[in-house]
Structure formats: C-alpha cells, structure tokens
Amino acid sequence: MNVKLRVWRQKGPQTAGQFVGYEAKNINPNMSFLEMLDVVNEDLTKRGQEPIAFDHDCREGICGMCSCVINGEPHGPEYKVATCQTYMRSFHDGETITVEPFRAKAFPLIKDLVVDRTAFDRVIQAGGFVSVSSGSAPDGNAILVPKPDADLAMDAAACIGCGACVAACKNASAMLFVAAKVSHLNLLPQGKPEKDRRVLAMVTQMDEEGFGACTVTGSCEAVCPKGISLNFIAKMNRDYFGALFKAGPKPAAAAEA
Amino acid sequence: MNILLRLFTSSLGKKFLMALTGAGLFLFVIGHLVGNLQVFLGPESINRYGHFLQTTPEILWPSRIGLLAFVIIHIWTSISLTLENRTARVTGYEVKELVAASTASRTMIWSGLIIFAFVCFHLAHYTLLVVHPEFRDLQDAHGRHDIYQMLVLGFSSYWVSGFYVLSIGLLCIHLSHGTSAMFQSLGLKNAEYACAIDRFAKVVAVLIFLGYISIPIAVLAGVVK
Numbered sequence: 001m002n003v004k005l006r007v008w009r010q011k012g013p014q015t016a017g018q019f020v021g022y023e024a025k026n027i028n029p030n031m032s033f034l035e036m037l038d039v040v041n042e043d044l045t046k047r048g049q050e051p052i053a054f055d056h057d058c059r060e061g062i063c064g065m066c067s068c069v070i071n072g073e074p075h076g077p078e079y080k081v082a083t084c085q086t087y088m089r090s091f092h093d094g095e096t097i098t099v100e101p102f103r104a105k106a107f108p109l110i111k112d113l114v115v116d117r118t119a120f121d122r123v124i125q126a127g128g129f130v131s132v133s134s135g136s137a138p139d140g141n142a143i144l145v146p147k148p149d150a151d152l153a154m155d156a157a158a159c160i161g162c163g164a165c166v167a168a169c170k171n172a173s174a175m176l177f178v179a180a181k182v183s184h185l186n187l188l189p190q191g192k193p194e195k196d197r198r199v200l201a202m203v204t205q206m207d208e209e210g211f212g213a214c215t216v217t218g219s220c221e222a223v224c225p226k227g228i229s230l231n232f233i234a235k236m237n238r239d240y241f242g243a244l245f246k247a248g249p250k251p252a253a254a255a256e257a
Numbered sequence: 258m259n260i261l262l263r264l265f266t267s268s269l270g271k272k273f274l275m276a277l278t279g280a281g282l283f284l285f286v287i288g289h290l291v292g293n294l295q296v297f298l299g300p301e302s303i304n305r306y307g308h309f310l311q312t313t314p315e316i317l318w319p320s321r322i323g324l325l326a327f328v329i330i331h332i333w334t335s336i337s338l339t340l341e342n343r344t345a346r347v348t349g350y351e352v353k354e355l356v357a358a359s360t361a362s363r364t365m366i367w368s369g370l371i372i373f374a375f376v377c378f379h380l381a382h383y384t385l386l387v388v389h390p391e392f393r394d395l396q397d398a399h400g401r402h403d404i405y406q407m408l409v410l411g412f413s414s415y416w417v418s419g420f421y422v423l424s425i426g427l428l429c430i431h432l433s434h435g436t437s438a439m440f441q442s443l444g445l446k447n448a449e450y451a452c453a454i455d456r457f458a459k460v461v462a463v464l465i466f467l468g469y470i471s472i473p474i475a476v477l478a479g480v481v482k
Contacts, residue, residue, distance in 0.1 A: 006351075019351065072354030098352045105347050168356055170363060171342035173268075203269055212345035213268035213338045215365065216438035217358035230441070231448050238444030240269050244260050 001027050001093040005040065007052055008100045009112055017109075019098070022052075029089040033076060034059060034066060036088050053112035059084040061225060064160030067167070068113050069100040074164035074223045082162060082225040102163055104172035106209045117163050119209040123178055124161075126205035130185060131193045143189050156184035158226040165220035165228075171212025176220040178206045179236035180228045186239055196243035203240055268341070269442075271334045276442035278331040279435055285324060286428070290468045296481055297471075300405035304397050307404040332373060339366045361434035368431040375424035382411060409476050418473035429466035433459045 002025045010017025024040050031039070034056050041051035057065035066083040070076035076086035091097060099113065107115040159180035166174050182199050185191030191198070214233060221230045264270035295303040310317055361368070382388045392410070395403040412418050436458035440446045446454060475481040 069350060072350060072352035073356055100350055100352070103346055103348050103350055105345050170358065172345035173342070203267060207268050210345055212342035213272055214442070215362055216434070216441050217362040219356045219358045222357035229448070231446060231451060234441050234444050234446035237269060237273070237442060241273060241444055244263055
C-alpha cells in the first residue's frame, strides 16, 4: 500500500517548525506505524536528507516511549494500543496521514516528533519512597493483600507513562497518569504508610509542571493504550481530600523539626 | 501545608470548590423550580409562597448571601482553571479528533458564562424589577406582591420567554455534564455507580429543562393567565 504523510519537522526547541509532505510507497499493511516511519527514514537517509526523529524503544507496547498524534489521535486510531502496535492495515491505501508531536507546555519539543516527558519522572520522584523491610527476605504471607485489591493496583500500575492522556486532553492535564501512579501504591498495604504524603506531593508536583486541570471529558481514558479508567482520578481526588481533611494531632517531634 | 491554601491554589482544590459550590447551586436550581411550579396551583399558592420568602429575612438573606458566595467561588474557580488550562498547551494541533469528549464537557465555561448573563437579567427582571418598574405596583386581593401576575406579564413577551428557554437549555447542557463531573471532582465516584451517576445527571438535566420551560410555554399558550 501507499500512503502520503504530513509530518511535523522542527530542528530544535528554538527553531520554527512546519509540516513536510512525504510519500511512503510499497508499504506492507502488516508493518507497524513505526516500521513504516523506518522505511521512510531509510529512504531519506539514502537521499542524504535528515531522517524524521521519533521516540521508540521496546516496540511491544510496554515501555511507553513511542508517542505521536496520528490524524488527531494520540497513538493513532486503534483502541488500547500504542503507536508501535498500530499497524498500517488500520489506514487505507492512498490516505494522507498527519503526524504531530504530543503538544503540552509541560512536554517541551526536542526535535520533530520527540518531546521531553521528564515532567512525568519528576511527578513520580515527588511521590517518594515506599517503606519496606530491608533485612532478610520477608515471610511471603506476612502482609495479606486481597486479590481484588491486588488486581486493581495492577490495573493502575499498567500505566506505561507514555503521556497520551496529556496529549489528548483539551487542557493538557496529567490527571490520569498521576491518578494511576498514586493509586497503584495507595491501593496496596505496602504503600499505605506514605499514602497521604504521597498524593499531596505528587499533585503539587503535577501542578508545578504546568499541566492543566481535569474537565472530565474522558478523552484520556479513551486514548490510553493501557485503558486506565477515569475512576482512578476520582480515587485520587478522594485520597487527596482525605489527606487534606484528616490531618490529626501532630507528633511533638514533627513540631520541633 | 495549610488546607485553605491547598484548596484555593491547587488544581484539585479548585475543582473541589467548583464541585462543592456547583452542588449547592444545583440544589438551588431544584428548589427554585419546585417553588416556581406552584404557578400551576394558581395565584394564591405562589403569591403566599413569595410573600412568605419576602417577609422572612431569616431565610431570605442567608440564602441570598450564600448563593452569591457560591456563584462567586464557582465562577472564579472556573475562570482561573480555564486560564490555567489554556496555558497548559501553547501550540495546538493541526488535526483535532474529539475522542470521547462530549460537546457539553468541552463548552462548560461558555454555557456557564451565558447562564450567568441570563441570571443577571433574570434578577433585574423579577427581583430588582428594574426592567419593568411597574411590576412593583402589582398587588393581589390580600395586598401581597402579585407574583403570579408579574410572571404572566413577564413571560408574555416572546423575547423574554425565548431568552429564558435558550438559557434553560444551556443550563440543561451544563448540568448534563456538570452533575456527574461534580461527583468525580469530589472523589465520590467509583466503578460501582459511575454509570448510574452519568445517567442520573442526564435525566435530571432534562427534567429540570422540562420543568422550567413549562412555565413560559404555559403563559404563551394561555394555560396560565
């Protein structure tokens, strides 16, 4: 199959960018979208032109490195897949495909389709540590975790931190990401000791990074390659206000510090 | 950290305040509707109700001050968040696909601001009586302010009724999203009843719409005269 591409090309953060048209010819419909870009780049390199810069790593939908807004949708038209697992058979022959980088002030553009998503890393770092015993191996049954809780925590932990939620949101809000990261520890007994501190710190960091707020449009959930539920945002809100309102008497040691 | 500071400065805090005041205003919308629907019971009922409210400052003024505070907080948080949200994306997309986002959810600020403009007119029309000062002199047989007559005269104008129906329509759209988003922002939503809340929001929005517009339509149709 043949497709026409309109790709955002921008040399660096400070230079102006524009859309450039390319033709991808003799594409196997079973190639992934990234493999199609590889073919285009090989051709560009052969002709002595600068290849299109795009993020990728594992190419099996678990690392969260690939991005791109394809025809207006982060990770392309398919449901619950990342760009690396979007296949060319999802497009029709002769189609013009517009490829743009994720757009958010908190995700500054580095080059072409590559954006800097370290804001997410800083949000996770703000979450801080988890209290674990560091002596000999703990007894496997010392901490009981109900199966539904473990499963729900796993659903939240499935977030690969790709940033599609931010890219799709009309407010460039990172609530779904932060909610997933807050929830996957807050749901488990191992994460309970720092539960309140964690949610307050991560939300503060999220705001400092310049992400927008949530309007509950549901776009994030719809484009998430891991299908993280909007209900985690409600849970984060619950944890946040719980942490705000339930502050009890403070230990004397904390007052002196 | 200071709880008030967090409530008034963090994104989640502002959403919380918006949802809380939204909940209060939602209850007012229901209460106001129930009061107004007494017009179908005839002049005696609604005039007695109006007289009761106007001559009971212990209820009237706390309600007015409370509503004013709620409106101010609701609008301040919405404008503040909208401005922050706008700056969160400097460069927009060339191709925009509206994935899952309903029209109501994307236009909350505009439906809200138009409703606010309507509320200002509505207050000038029926409460401050500056649009029709002659409404002040309407009195019923018991010497009470004749709210029934005022309502019939006011809604006899196609312009007034048209703007009213349009604004209530926007209120319906605003609430169809706002009522369910309110539960989300307060953290009172989970997988068990998320669907029920979403449906509740839409059904209540339509009921509120039908309830309110029944009054100008009844006046224009000559049912209430």
